[in-house]
Amino acid sequence: MKITLLLTGKTNDLFIRDGYAIYEKRLSHYVFFETIIIPDLKSTRSLDAMQIKEKEAEFQLKHLENCDFIVLLDEQGKEFRTVEFAGFLQQRMNSSIKNLFFVIGGPYGFSEKIQAKANIKLSLSKMTFSHQIVRLLFMEQLYRAFTIIRNEPYHHEG
Numbered sequence: 079m080k081i082t083l084l085l086t087g088k089t090n091d092l093f094i095r096d097g098y099a100i101y102e103k104r105l106s107h108y109v110f111f112e113t114i115i116i117p118d119l120k121s122t123r124s125l126d127a128m129q130i131k132e133k134e135a136e137f138q139l140k141h142l143e144n145c146d147f148i149v150l151l152d153e154q155g156k157e158f159r160t161v162e163f164a165g166f167l168q169q170r171m172n173s174s175i176k177n178l179f180f181v182i183g184g185p186y187g188f189s190e191k192i193q194a195k196a197n198i199k200l201s202l203s204k205m206t207f208s209h210q211i212v213r214l215l216f217m218e219q220l221y222r223a224f225t226i227i228r229n230e231p232y233h234h235e236g
Contacts, residue, residue, distance in 0.1 A: 081180070082111075082114060082178070083111075084179055085113065085114070085182050086137075087115070094210055098217055101221045116138060135188070146176075146177040146179050147175045148198075149199070150181050150192065150199045150200070151199075151202065156198060156200055160233060167227065168227050180216065180220075182212050
C-alpha cells in the first residue's frame with residue numbers, strides 16, 4: 079500500500095518544514111510514502127471562500143482516482159484515539175487498497191466535490207488548527223501509528 083499526503087499550499091514556517099521532513103524520513107522505514115503539494119492559488123482577493131475551495135478542488139481532483147481510499151483531515155470528522163488510528167491503518171493495509179490518500183485542505187476546508195469523493199473524514203481534535211500546523215501533527219500521529227503496528231517502544235499507553 080502507498081500512502082500519500084495531499085497538501086494545499088507550501089509552508090514558509092521552518093519549524094513545520096523541518097519537523098515534517100523528520101517524520102517523512104522516519105515513515106520511509108514502514109511504508110511507501112509520498113507528499114503532493116497543490117500550489118497556492120494566485121489572485122484570490124476577488125474570490126469568496128466557496129470559490130477558493132472550488133478552485134483548490136480542481137487541483138486536488140487531478141491526483142485522486144476512484145479506486146483510491148480518501149481520508150479528509152477535517153475538524154468535523156471522526157476522532158480516533160491513537161491506538162484506534164493504528165488499527166484503522168492496519169485494516170487498510172490488510173485490505174486490497176493500493177493507494178491511501180490523506181488530504182489536508184486550505185484555510186477554508188474542502189469543496190463539496192472533494193467531500194463527496196471522500197471515504198471518511200478524520201479529525202485530529204475538536205480544536206481548530208491551521209492547515210499548516212496540521213501537517214506536522216498528522217505526520218507525528220502517522221509515524222506513531224506505525225510504531226504501534228510494529229509494536230515498537232515509541233507510544234506509551236497508560
